[in-house]
Amino acid sequence: MGVTSMFESPGFKKYLHNFSWLFVDRVVRMAMVLGTTVIVSRYLGVERIGQLNYALAIVSIAMVFTSLGANEVVSRDLVRHPERRDELMGSTFAIKLFGGIILNLGLLLYVFLKGLDHFTVMLVMITASAELLKWSTVIDNYFMAEVRGNVAAKVNIASTLFASGYKLLLVWMKAPLIWFAWGYFAETFSFTVGFLWVYHRNGLRYRDWRPTWRMVRYIMDQSWPMLVYGFALQAQLKVDQVMIKDILSRTLGESFANIELGQYSVAVKMLEAIAFLPVVVQLAVAPAIAKARVVDIDLYHERLTNQYRLMFCLFLVTAIPMYFLSEWVIVLLYGEEFRESGVLLSLFAFRLIFAFMGVAKGSFITNEGLFKFSLITSVIGAVVSIAMNAWLIPIIGARGAIWASIASFLVSIFIVDLFTPRTRINFRLMMHGMSTFWRLRSVK
Known part of the structure; x- marks a missing residue:
């Protein structure tokens, strides 16, 4: 098939249309969330933002138990076995609902054993209650498997718009902090209602879902x-945000800890907005790299190297302005109270290299089937992060958490590659790509 005919094929147009909607979804939602976060942060102030983000960080660490890792499996099997749709979706619904219940019970036990104050417990449990509705993401999995990203994108944008409107209304009403925790439940609730509506509108019925013990065991095993x-x-x-609050509360008092966490969490939100870029780039170049892996191993290595060059160039383009302009931008958007967030964000510029190279490394992991290796490196990274945070936060506060995250990602993304024969080649490709970034050629 020629290049022209490939671009004109219905299949290519379908996937391009799907990717375009996913891209629009990410950009629009990121802009809405960032804009709302600025307004809410200015209203609540740095200390109350720290209180809220402490609860969010606790729930974020545990929220993986809502899906119990089932998303990737059900998305794959809905493509492979569309005739089993109702059994797959019903069983995944049961898994996610059970996971949401376990998460809430587990967090209730955690906050009880930890002896958190009543207000913090309320923030944690209100935020966690949203996870009881995350079973609706199985409908998102279905539309993604059908390559109908436009449906999911419209629901996601609408639910984010609803949640943003809710939070802005709270600012206008000068509402107390506890109502902002309900904002996360409101977003998930609107997400659930939206997906149930579009599922029904497409002639499908959730009442036809048929969970079976056999399918539940299969999904969990996978x-x-x-x-x-x-x-x-x-x-x-996320553990850094929890440890900042816990460690500094014991040494410098809860008020100081909330302020430090508030400054840190605002910087993290800005970093997450920038870290969206490598994901989009990787989605665009991944098919070309995957094709080269099948056709020619030398071409495959060349394309991986060029992807690393591209990511390093993008790192330089974003990190240099971020380092020098962060403080000015943060003060402009959030106000003088959040100046320290700008200082922290400038330090986060050094961590961006791991965001770009880590996402790019995903192409190598996927094409080589090194998923167990990836699992091991993530565990190693988490252990290093906890150890470094425990050491550095008592000494230099939130800045210690930044250096701890840099150390953990340095180990999990770069250093561990040196210890297994199959990944040493990737370490060499990454080093070569970064050290010769000016030789960037087309990845495709």
């Missing part, structure tokens, strides 16, 4: 590695 991987990755990403 998905447990993703459960461990997801939990370790979330711990690596």
Whole structure:
């Protein structure tokens, strides 16, 4: 098939249309969330933002138990076995509902044993209650398997718009902090209602779902590695926020700890907005790399190297302005109270290299089938993160958490590749790509 005919084929147009909607979904929602976060943060102030984000961080670490790693399995099998749709979706619904119940009971036990104050317990449990509705993501899995990203994108954008409107209304009403925790439940509720509506509108009925014990066992047997991987990755990403509050509360007082966490969480939100870029780039180049793996191993290595060059160039383009302009941008958007967030964000510029290279490394992991290796590295990264945070936070506060995250990602993304023969080649490709970034050629 020629290049022109390939681009004109119905299959290519279908996937391009799907990717375009997913891209629009991510960009629009990111813009809405960032804009709302700025307004809400200015209203609540740094200390109350710290209180809210402490609860969110606790729930975020545990939320992988809502899906129990089933998302990837059900999405794959809905493509392979569409005739089993109702059994797959019914069984996944049961798994996710059970996972949401277990998560809430587990967090209730956690906050009780930890002896958290009543208000923090309320924030945690209100936020966690949203996970009881996450079973509706099985409908999202279905439309993604059908390559109908436009349906999922419209529901996601509408639910984010609803949640943003709710939070802005609370700001206008000068509502107390507890009502902002309900905002996360409101977003998930609107997401659930939206997906049930579009599922019904497409001539499908959730009442036809048929959970079976056989399918539940099959999904759980397939998905447990993703459960461990997801939990370790979330711990690596979110445990720093929990540890900032816990450690500094014991040494410097709860008020200081909330303020420090508030500054840190605002910087993290800005970092997450920037870290969206490598995901989009990787989605665009992944098919070309996967094709080269089948056709020619030398071409495959060349395309991986060029992907690493591209990611390193993008890192330089984003990290340099971020390092020098962060403080000014944060003060402009959030106000003088959040100036320290700008200082922290400038330090986060050094962590961006791991966001870009880590996403790019996903192409190598996927094409080589090294999923167990990826699981092990995520666990190692989480352990390093916890150890480094415990050491550095008491010494330099939130800045210690940044250096701890840099150390953990350095180990999990780069250093561990040196210890297994199959991944040493990837380490060499990454080093070569970054050290010769000016030789960037087309990845495709």
